[in-house]
Amino acid sequence: MVNKTDTGLLRNHIQQFIALNDEEWSLLATHLSEKTIQKNDFFAEDGKTAKLVGFLLEGSLRQFYIKNQEERTTYFYFENHLVSSYFSCITGKPSALNIQALADTRMLVFNYDHLRQLFKISHKWETFARLVAEYLALGLEDRMVGLLTLSPEERYEQLLSSNKQKIIQRIPQQYIANYLGITPVSLSRIRNRFLKK
Amino acid sequence: MVNKTDTGLLRNHIQQFIALNDEEWSLLATHLSEKTIQKNDFFAEDGKTAKLVGFLLEGSLRQFYIKNQEERTTYFYFENHLVSSYFSCITGKPSALNIQALADTRMLVFNYDHLRQLFKISHKWETFARLVAEYLALGLEDRMVGLLTLSPEERYEQLLSSNKQKIIQRIPQQYIANYLGITPVSLSRIRNRFLKK
DNA sequence: CGTTCAGTTGACTAAGGTCAATTCCCGTGG
DNA sequence: CCACGGGAATTGACCTTAGTCAACTGAACG
Numbered sequence: 001m002v003n004k005t006d007t008g009l010l011r012n013h014i015q016q017f018i019a020l021n022d023e024e025w026s027l028l029a030t031h032l033s034e035k036t037i038q039k040n041d042f043f044a045e046d047g048k049t050a051k052l053v054g055f056l057l058e059g060s061l062r063q064f065y066i067k068n069q070e071e072r073t074t075y076f077y078f079e080n081h082l083v084s085s086y087f088s089c090i091t092g093k094p095s096a097l098n099i100q101a102l103a104d105t106r107m108l109v110f111n112y113d114h115l116r117q118l119f120k121i122s123h124k125w126e127t128f129a130r131l132v133a134e135y136l137a138l139g140l141e142d143r144m145v146g147l148l149t150l151s152p153e154e155r156y157e158q159l160l161s162s163n164k165q166k167i168i169q170r171i172p173q174q175y176i177a178n179y180l181g182i183t184p185v186s187l188s189r190i191r192n193r194f195l196k197k
Numbered sequence: 198m199v200n201k202t203d204t205g206l207l208r209n210h211i212q213q214f215i216a217l218n219d220e221e222w223s224l225l226a227t228h229l230s231e232k233t234i235q236k237n238d239f240f241a242e243d244g245k246t247a248k249l250v251g252f253l254l255e256g257s258l259r260q261f262y263i264k265n266q267e268e269r270t271t272y273f274y275f276e277n278h279l280v281s282s283y284f285s286c287i288t289g290k291p292s293a294l295n296i297q298a299l300a301d302t303r304m305l306v307f308n309y310d311h312l313r314q315l316f317k318i319s320h321k322w323e324t325f326a327r328l329v330a331e332y333l334a335l336g337l338e339d340r341m342v343g344l345l346t347l348s349p350e351e352r353y354e355q356l357l358s359s360n361k362q363k364i365i366q367r368i369p370q371q372y373i374a375n376y377l378g379i380t381p382v383s384l385s386r387i388r389n390r391f392l393k394k
Numbered sequence: 395c396g397t398t399c400a401g402t403t404g405a406c407t408a409a410g411g412t413c414a415a416t417t418c419c420c421g422t423g424g
Numbered sequence: 425c426c427a428c429g430g431g432a433a434t435t436g437a438c439c440t441t442a443g444t445c446a447a448c449t450g451a452a453c454g
Contacts, residue, residue, distance in 0.1 A: 067346040074345065087338065090331055119327075123320045130316075130323060133330035134287055140337035141284065147344040148271065148378050149264040152442075173401070181345050186442055188402055349410075370433070383410050385434055 002032050002108065010055045010108055013080060017131040018124055027118055027125070028110060035109045037061075037101040043083060044099040049092065050085035052109045059105025062175055065097050073178040074143075076102075078166050083107065086136065102171070152182045153190050199229050199305065207252045207305055210277060214328040215321055224315055224322070225307060232306045234258075240280060240296040247282035247292045249306045256302025257363075259372055262294050270375040271340075273299075275363050280304065283333065299368070349379045350387050 010032070011025055035054065037043055044050045046066060056079050063075040074097070077083045088095035089112040119126035146155055159167065159180070167176060177187035207229070208222055232251065234240055241247040243263060253276050260272040271294070274280045285292035286309040316323035343352055356364065356377070364373060374384035 065342055065346065070346075072342070072346045074341065087335060091335075119324075123323060126320060126323050126327060127316075130327035130330055133327055133334055137330055137334040137337055138284060138288075140334055140341055144337055144341045144344065145262055145269070145271065147341065149262060149267075149269045183443065184401070185403090185444080189442085192402080380411060381433070382412080382435090386410085389434080 002034050006034070006057055006108055007032060009057065009080060013055065013082070014128065017135075018128045020124070024122065024124055027122065028115070031110050031114050032108050033110070035107050037105040037107070039101050039104050042098060042100050043105075044085035044088065044095050044097065046096060046098050047094050050088040050095045051111055051113060052084070053089065053112050053115065054083040054107040054109045056081050056083055057106045057108065059107075060102045060170060061099050061105060062102050062171075063097055063099045064178070071178060072181075073175055076167055076171055076175075076179070078170070082132070084112065102175075147181065152180055152186065153193070155180045156187065156190050157194070199231050203231070203254055203305055204229060206254065206277060210252065210279070211325065214332075215325045217321070221319065221321055224319065225312070228307050228311050229305050230307070232304050234298040234302040234304070236298050236301050238298055240298065240302075241282035241285065241292050241294065243293060243295050244291050246289065247285040248308050248310060249281070250286065250309050250312065251280040251304035251306045253278050253280055254303045254305065256304075257299045257367060258296050258302060259299050259368075260294055260296045261375070268375060269378075270372055273364055273368055273372075273376070275367075279329070281309065299372075344378065349377055349383065350390070352377045353384065353387050354391070 007029055011020065011029070014020065014025075014028075035052075037059070043052075043054060043061060056077055058079060060079075061077040061083060062073055063077070064071045064073040066072075077099075083099065085095040085097055085099060087093075087097075115125070115129070119129045146158065150158060159176070167179070171179075173187060174184040177184045180187065182190075204226055208217065208226070211217065211222075211225075232249075234256070240249075240251060240258060253274055255276060257276075258274040258280060259270055260274070261268045261270040263269075274296075280296065282292040282294055282296060284290075284294075312322070312326070316326050343355065347355060356373070364376070368376075370384060371381040374381045377384065379387075
């Protein structure tokens with residue numbers, strides 16, 4: 001059911017945060033399973049409590065909130081990254097956000113509650129959880145500062161020159177606009193202005 | 198030098214995150230000292246590596262970035278809260294932000310490196326560090342979603358109806374405007390529109 | 395070929411930014 | 425007690441840019 005190549009990718013990913021021997025790794029590895037999501041189906045949905053953490057093997061996902069019937073995209077996920085409705089997992093409350101597959105998607109999944117057990121009994125897994133939270137906070141800070149200090153046009157230019165080329169290459173323009181906090185129409189104009197420079 | 202009432206406040210604050218017995222507490226308590234900062238002086242400064250974590254006893258501080266010679270306020274600190282240039286502490290790199298006293302300020306301080314030692318040897322302090330990071334990430338997510346989904350006017354209304362009354366009451370309007378991502382002139386107009394409703 | 399949906403373009407509107415003048419508030423010194 | 429100075433906040437005039445709505449284009453697909 002779960003193949004060794006895939007679990008190896010996840011292990012490598014986690015080992016960017018902490019060093020693991022086989023025994024420590026098996027604490028999580030024995031609880032992995034595989035999950036596929038069809039394009040446009042949801043990994044997490046507004047109002048539902050999310051329990052699963054995923055590790056993306058193939059495909060991509062889009063994370064968004066809904067405010068006044070409008071979507072606001074906050075994140076894109078690609079291969080080799082962990083995916084979760086983080087705040088629902090750690091608080092146990094219903095998710096306020098949606099995570100939807102932009103393409104047919106394959107992932108390894110485990111239950112966050114199991115991870116929670118692990119970091120109660122294992123200092124090392126607790127360290128992992130800390131580092132993930134710190135990593136997340138760093139990313140959020142970055143995004144917040146961008147929204148606070150840059151105009152939509154500057155945010156687009158920053159995206160172009162960032163290491164997030166995957167977003168430019170693989171995400172439809174309307175979602176990129178949404179991610180930048182503007183309408184698709186405005187993004188089109190910004191691109192137009194930008195070409196003329 | 199450090200009085201028991203003050204350290205008690207910090208212990209209470211930390212115990213909102215984790216339970217501590219006297220021995221565990223003393224691991225940190227023995228490394229506390231007091232620090233005062235005059236109004237307009239800095240607790241952390243752009244370009245300098247920050248090592249200290251503070252616990253605010255009296256006063257208030259403002260945290261801001263500087264982009265194109267303009268300040269962008271991201272946070273206000275009040276009594277009974279931890280203060281630090283978090284990302285400088287955890288990464289060891291120079292701080293990108295400034296933390297400046299808005300009034301004469303008194304705090305307890307300890308060195309982040311000491312805390313880092315603690316969570317290497319103590320699972321419980323590691324848990325504390327995780328919970329702080331999670332708390333921070335939650336707050337940042339909230340702020341980011343606000344910037345992405347609300348207009349400046351809506352952000353101001355949200356601030357009014359939030360549990361952040363201290364900001365309204367104690368922070369000069371120009372800094373509030375900056376925190377909302379707008380100019381003082383615009384905030385003044387928004388307030389004016391708001392009164393007429 | 396049509397159908398559909400993403401992206402572009404045009405005309406108009408709304409809201410915040412900019413710059414400058416004015417008012418308000420508060421503390422200081424005569 | 426009043427006059428003055430300085431900083432914060434307000435107000436007015438004008439500018440810039442994103443939003444809205446609608447029409448149009450173009451590529452993908454059956």
